[in-house]
Amino acid sequence: MRISLRLLYIGLQMEQKTLTFFQKNRILCGLVLGILFYTAPVQAESGQPSAEEVSVATKDPDPLEGFNRAMFDTNFALDMLFVRPVMEGYRLIIPGRVRGHISNAFTNLREPLSFLGYTAQFKLKHAGVSFLRFLVNSTIGFFGAVDVASRMGLKQDLSDFGQALGSHGMKSGPYLVLPLFGPTNFRDLIGTVGGIFLDPVSYFLRKKDQRHLIYWRLGGEYISDRDQLTNVLDKDIYLSKDPYTRMRVLYMLRRKSLIHPRNTLLDDGPQPVHENELIFADEDLETRE
Amino acid sequence: MLNILKLVFVLCFAGNTLQAKEAPLSEADRAKKIVEEVAHGFIKILSQNTPQSVQEDQIRAVIEKHFDLFSITQFVSAPGAVRGKITRKRFIEIQARYTTYIVENYTQQLRDYYKGNQTFKVTKVLERGPGRYLVQSQVLVPDRAEPFEVEWSVYKVGESLKVLDVIIERVSQSQAHRNEFSSILMRKGYDGFYDDLGQRIEAFNVRQGQVKKN
Numbered sequence: 001m002r003i004s005l006r007l008l009y010i011g012l013q014m015e016q017k018t019l020t021f022f023q024k025n026r027i028l029c030g031l032v033l034g035i036l037f038y039t040a041p042v043q044a045e046s047g048q049p050s051a052e053e054v055s056v057a058t059k060d061p062d063p064l065e066g067f068n069r070a071m072f073d074t075n076f077a078l079d080m081l082f083v084r085p086v087m088e089g090y091r092l093i094i095p096g097r098v099r100g101h102i103s104n105a106f107t108n109l110r111e112p113l114s115f116l117g118y119t120a121q122f123k124l125k126h127a128g129v130s131f132l133r134f135l136v137n138s139t140i141g142f143f144g145a146v147d148v149a150s151r152m153g154l155k156q157d158l159s160d161f162g163q164a165l166g167s168h169g170m171k172s173g174p175y176l177v178l179p180l181f182g183p184t185n186f187r188d189l190i191g192t193v194g195g196i197f198l199d200p201v202s203y204f205l206r207k208k209d210q211r212h213l214i215y216w217r218l219g220g221e222y223i224s225d226r227d228q229l230t231n232v233l234d235k236d237i238y239l240s241k242d243p244y245t246r247m248r249v250l251y252m253l254r255r256k257s258l259i260h261p262r263n264t265l266l267d268d269g270p271q272p273v274h275e276n277e278l279i280f281a282d283e284d285l286e287t288r289e
Numbered sequence: 290m291l292n293i294l295k296l297v298f299v300l301c302f303a304g305n306t307l308q309a310k311e312a313p314l315s316e317a318d319r320a321k322k323i324v325e326e327v328a329h330g331f332i333k334i335l336s337q338n339t340p341q342s343v344q345e346d347q348i349r350a351v352i353e354k355h356f357d358l359f360s361i362t363q364f365v366s367a368p369g370a371v372r373g374k375i376t377r378k379r380f381i382e383i384q385a386r387y388t389t390y391i392v393e394n395y396t397q398q399l400r401d402y403y404k405g406n407q408t409f410k411v412t413k414v415l416e417r418g419p420g421r422y423l424v425q426s427q428v429l430v431p432d433r434a435e436p437f438e439v440e441w442s443v444y445k446v447g448e449s450l451k452v453l454d455v456i457i458e459r460v461s462q463s464q465a466h467r468n469e470f471s472s473i474l475m476r477k478g479y480d481g482f483y484d485d486l487g488q489r490i491e492a493f494n495v496r497q498g499q500v501k502k503n
Binding site: 147150155156231235236239241242245246249250252253254257258265266268269270271272273275278280281282283 | 357359360361363364365374375376377378380397398401402417421423435440442444445446451453454456458459460461463464465468469472485488489492496
């Protein structure tokens with residue numbers, strides 16, 4: 001499956017529209033297997049790091065890997081066939097600088113939710129910044145198109161309910177990939193569902209009976225985000241040897257770093273190790289001395 | 290009279306300059322200087338219109354000079370090296386191959402992002418214990434309202450300061466590699482990991498070949 005999808009990607013990259021029926025079916029097979037919650041068993045070879053060691057090292061198990069991989073492949077196929085072509089058209093028609101302003105405007109609409117997210121974490125200073133950013137950018141920033149607030153020292157740092165739940169000690173739960181929605185985990189999924197109902201902008205539009213604007217916003221945001229993530233998705237994740245793992249790792253680490261204090265960046269990262277601290281399999285301590 | 294004043298001024302100025310040169314840099318300032326040297330080194334390499342292979346060699350030189358590759362390799366290759374599950378020879382081979390992998394990876398990513406008009410600045414140096422620094426920096430891109438945040442984990446290793454991690458937009462590159470490689474290590478062991486690194490390097494080379502053809 002991985003090979004077929006990589007072929008699909010390379011094929012689309014080179015504008016060779018030769019996706020075979022077999023490849024399409026393999027995507028469907030993956031989807032069906034995923035729905036059945038198939039998880040691939042992983043076994044350690046003797047004399048190598050054990051599952052326990054690696055799990056301690058990474059602290060990041062992936063019990064739904066089979067399902068997630070199938071969903072990732074489905075999303076990848078949907079991206080290649082539908083989202084990416086739309087995004088390419090968007091990039092063709094609208095110049096980079098204007099796309100930056102459009103992205104700013106969509107980001108600005110997330111500030112009210114960020115305000116609530118920070119308030120739920122009792123981070124009132126950050127909540128205040130989100131509030132002021134929304135106020136400033138929505139007015140003198142032409143509905144958020146120009147990020148005037150950043151130039152005034154109000155740095156953008158968005159939050160959400162997933163972060164709020166994490167800051168109150170809720171564990172992330174297993175990593176999860178959902179169709180179209182993309183990577184998440186159980187905690188962030190709860191946060192996102194909460195956000196859908198509590199987002200002040202959506203609430204306002206529902207109250208004003210302007211539901212269609214909510215869908216326009218979602219669609220526009222999706223394409224704009226895809227455009228902003230082009231380098232990460234197309235050049236880093238999709239071209240890596242194992243795109244699924246790369247995406248999972250980047251997502252989990254980023255979410256973790258948003259919840260935990262900055263100190264953990266150093267504590268969880270590499271520490272200096274002296275050669276003498278290591279024990280190699282072919283050396284005993286006495287000979288080394 | 291005027292000449293005497295000029296002489297006094299020159300002597301004072303020279304004295305101040307010499308004094309400034311003699312004043313040793315604090316460890317935090319040295320950490321900042323190393324990060325600036327690495328980042329400006331990368332920008333200078335990318336700004337030259339040289340082939341990718343030449344840029345890779347130059348980036349490798351910067352990385353080998355300023356990064357603690359031994360510690361990073363140990364971190365990335367799970368705790369097996371601490372528990373006597375890998376031979377010294379294999380560890381050194383993995384280190385060499387992993388170094389090539391990060392050189393190729395960084396070169397590719399930097400080339401993808403570099404557009405010739407970015408500016409780099411260190412914003413803050415945070416001391417996190419003796420000989421531990423988190424150097425915060427920003428890469429400003431004209432089309433983006435928000436700059437990219439890049440943090441550098443710098444440690445005192447022996448007598449010198451070395452970079453142990455680069456954290457881009459809050460994602461630690463070393464931790465990302467450690468997580469990515471963990472399942473390969475578990476399923477295929479160190480030999481499989483070594484082969485996998487080779488395949489990844491090969492994939493970069495293939496991609497580079499495609500870019501050249503295009």
